[in-house]
Structure formats: structure tokens, C-alpha cells
Amino acid sequence: MLSEEELQKYRQAGKILAEVREEIKKHVKEGVKLVDIAERAEELIRSKGAQPAFPCNVSVNEIAAHYSPPLNDERTIQTGDLVKVDIGAQIDGYIADTAFSVSIGSPNPLVEAAEKALEAAISVVRPGIDVGEIGKAVEQTITQLGFKPIRNLTGHSLAPWDLHAGITIPNVAEKTGQILKPGDVLAIEPFATDGAGYVDDLQQTLIFRYLRDAPTRLRMTRALLRDIKNFYRTLPFAERWLAKRMSKLRLELSLRELVGAGALWPYHVLSERGKGKVAQAEHTVIVTENGCEVTTR
Numbered sequence: 001m002l003s004e005e006e007l008q009k010y011r012q013a014g015k016i017l018a019e020v021r022e023e024i025k026k027h028v029k030e031g032v033k034l035v036d037i038a039e040r041a042e043e044l045i046r047s048k049g050a051q052p053a054f055p056c057n058v059s060v061n062e063i064a065a066h067y068s069p070p071l072n073d074e075r076t077i078q079t080g081d082l083v084k085v086d087i088g089a090q091i092d093g094y095i096a097d098t099a100f101s102v103s104i105g106s107p108n109p110l111v112e113a114a115e116k117a118l119e120a121a122i123s124v125v126r127p128g129i130d131v132g133e134i135g136k137a138v139e140q141t142i143t144q145l146g147f148k149p150i151r152n153l154t155g156h157s158l159a160p161w162d163l164h165a166g167i168t169i170p171n172v173a174e175k176t177g178q179i180l181k182p183g184d185v186l187a188i189e190p191f192a193t194d195g196a197g198y199v200d201d202l203q204q205t206l207i208f209r210y211l212r213d214a215p216t217r218l219r220m221t222r223a224l225l226r227d228i229k230n231f232y233r234t235l236p237f238a239e240r241w242l243a244k245r246m247s248k249l250r251l252e253l254s255l256r257e258l259v260g261a262g263a264l265w266p267y268h269v270l271s272e273r274g275k276g277k278v279a280q281a282e283h284t285v286i287v288t289e290n291g292c293e294v295t296t297r
């Protein structure tokens with residue numbers, strides 16, 4: 001179970017993040033640069049007294065997740081785009097994680113499918129259920145609306161300084177053997193698509209996470225790893241966050257060396273296999289004695 005102090009930190013992170021989400025929603029419109037949305041969201045989180053728990057993801061159309069725009073990204077939002085904004089905030093390592101989707105110009109029913117699936121999922125959460133019940137609620141809701149859930153993207157449990165704390169929450173019906181208990185903290189995140197229902201890794205990596213110390217050849221790389229550990233601990237960070245300390249070329253070289261040495265985990269940009277558009281909705285919930293409390297409402 002969580003102590004009162006832990007509960008308060010989860011709630012405060014959630015409250016701040018919900019405010020940021022509502023403010024950022026207003027800025028997701030045609031002509032706005034993706035990188036400006038990400039920077040604005042992260043700045044808002046800091047201005048309200050929390051820290052980003054991971055880089056803001058601004059993933060468009062068939063890109064399902066893990067696109068956190070680099071500083072020099074000139075791309076802007078266009079009419080017809082389906083934009084997913086995924087943000088996280090933490091206080092002393094206690095994390096809130098939320099996401100929303102916006103269809104630019106004209107409505108896209110995928111957005112409602114993801115939102116309805118999230119509500120259906122939240123309504124089944126209580127102690128004693130297999131997390132596969134959450135996946136069942138997601139799959140049924142999205143399928144009934146004529147779309148597909150993305151089978152190989154999942155929600156996850158949260159723990160202090162740990163964005164994926166051991167429990168995986170499927171977006172399809174399955175028996176997992178993982179049973180919920182009071183005090184579990186979960187990020188539930190259905191993805192709906194009109195494509196194949198799977199994502200694949202692209203080559204591109206813009207988000208990383210510290211894994212372990214590992215020997216590297218270059219002094220510059222060793223210094224970078226030391227700072228990454230100090231600044232971000234075990235939480236994900238963006239290439240963009242380090243872009244001011246060295247040239248893009250040197251930074252990319254260093255990050256590649258650290259990934260190769262096993263010191264960093266690379267989060268590949270994820271693209272829908274059938275090139276379908278993808279919508280996402282996400283809330284963080286705390287499992288209570290008879291249901292759950294949504295921290296990011």
C-alpha cells in the first residue's frame with residue numbers, strides 16, 4: 001500500500017499534469033511547430049512545480065509513439081493530421097502520465113474510440129482482476145466502433161523513478177496472471193487505429209534512458225553519461241534536452257556509442273504497420289479498495 005505522503009505526491013503530479021494537458025490542448029492547431037508544443041508542455045510542467053517524467057511526445061498520424069521532436073525540427077501541424085500528445089510529470093520521482101489526441105481540421109472517429117476505450121478500461125479497474133480484463137474492455141470498445149487496438153503497445157505500472165514498474169497492461173483481451181491490488185499505480189493507454197493493429201520500430205531514436213555504467217572510449221561520452229545519471233536518473237530523456245551542451249553531430253555520436261555499450265536504452269519511434277492513423281488516450285490511476293482513483297482527470 002501507499003503511504004499518505006506517497007499518495008499526495010502522486011495526486012499532486014496528476015493535478016499539475018491535468019492542468020498542463022488542458023492548456024496544451026488549446027495550442028495543438030494548424031501551423032504550430034511540433035517542437036514548440038513539446039517545449040511548451042515541458043516548461044509548463046516545470047513552472048507548476050513538477051519536473052517532466054519523460055520527454056513530451058508529439059506523434060502524428062501513423063507514428064504511434066516515441067516521437068519527441070528534436071530542436072531543429074521544422075515540422076508543423078497540418079490540416080488532416082491526427083496528433084497525439086503524451087506528457088509526464090513527476091514530484092520526487094512520483095509519476096503522472098497522460099495523453100490525448102486531436103484531429104486537425106475535421107473530426108476523426110479514432111479519437112473518440114481511444115477515449116471511450118480508456119473510460120471503459122478505467123471502469124473495470126478494481127483489486128483482484130487480471131489486468132487482461134482491462135485489455136478486454138479496450139479491445140471490445142475499439143472493435144465495436146469498427147477499428148483495431150494496437151496489440152503490441154501496452155500500458156504499465158508506475159513506481160518511484162520507474163516508468164515501467166513491472167505490470168504490463170494489454171490493449172487486447174488475454175489472461176496474464178497479473179492480478180491488481182490496492183495501491184497499484186497504473187498508466188492505462190489504449191491506442192486505436194484504422195491500420196493493421198501493430199507498430200514497428202523505426203530506425204530513429206530521440207528518447208533514451210540510463211541502464212547501467214559501461215566503459216566507453218571517449219572522455220566526452222563518459223562525461224555525458226555521468227550527467228545523464230545525475231539529471232534524469234532512471235527516467236527517459238530527450239536528445240533535445242542535451243542539445244545545448246554539444247554539437248548535434250557529437251551528441252548523436254555519443255548517444256550511439258552509449259547505446260552500443262549497453263549504457264542507454266533507445267526508444268525507437270513507433271510506426272503503424274499498415275500506415276493507419278493512430279489515436280491514443282491515457283490516464284494514470286491508483287487502485288483503491290473498490291475501484292480506482294484517476295490522478296490525471
Ligand code: MN
Pocket residue numbers: 086087097098099187189282
Ligand atoms: Mn504516456
Ligand code: MN
Pocket residue numbers: 097155156187189282
Ligand atoms: Mn504511459
